[in-house]
Amino acid sequence: MKEYQKANPLKLFAEHVQSIGTGLKYLVKPQRITLFYPEEALSLPTGYRGLIRLYKDVCIGCTLCALICPADAMKMATEEGKKLPMINYGRCVFCGFCVDVCPVDALKETRVHDVAFSNRRDLVFNPDKFNRNFDQPVSMDKPVRKMKTVIDEKKGIRYVPDE
Numbered sequence: 001m002k003e004y005q006k007a008n009p010l011k012l013f014a015e016h017v018q019s020i021g022t023g024l025k026y027l028v029k030p031q032r033i034t035l036f037y038p039e040e041a042l043s044l045p046t047g048y049r050g051l052i053r054l055y056k057d058v059c060i061g062c063t064l065c066a067l068i069c070p071a072d073a074m075k076m077a078t079e080e081g082k083k084l085p086m087i088n089y090g091r092c093v094f095c096g097f098c099v100d101v102c103p104v105d106a107l108k109e110t111r112v113h114d115v116a117f118s119n120r121r122d123l124v125f126n127p128d129k130f131n132r133n134f135d136q137p138v139s140m141d142k143p144v145r146k147m148k149t150v151i152d153e154k155k156g157i158r159y160v161p162d163e
């Protein structure tokens, strides 16, 4: 077993000074590592899997989406005599199986990913909410600047405009 050794106070002091120096350096010359969200947003790659949208009019109620879901996130509901899926985003792992299995393309992945809910009940979308188009851009004074990540040897990741 390694014996406990009292730390050298001079070494400790030097480490504290070094930490303060790092803090002062960033105070004088800030190195921002976050995005100015929502004025800036990351460009999403092709095929990005965000919230799923149900097209109620297209769905034939076959239940395949609910059957294939590995996370038990999709259940069928009956609305005016028609079977329609509802989704629980508290369980969904965004695998996309339900979208792929749908024989009539009644489910589509959107690119919406930045959502927030105040309680867990709101994570369950009934067929009506599931049918809603959340893919509407939030109105902003200026257009959102699309950014991409680049690897910086000193900082790790840096965001630059995605021209």
Ligand code: SF4
Binding pocket: 068, 069, 070, 071, 072, 073, 074, 087, 091, 092, 093, 094, 095, 096, 097, 098, 099
């Ligand atoms: S994306 Fe995957 S986990 Fe989410 S509802 Fe569809 S099948 Fe289930």
Ligand code: SF4
Binding pocket: 058, 059, 060, 061, 062, 063, 064, 065, 066, 084, 085, 101, 102, 103, 104, 105, 106, 107
């Ligand atoms: S797989 Fe498609 S058609 Fe079948 S219930 Fe699900 S959404 Fe409707």
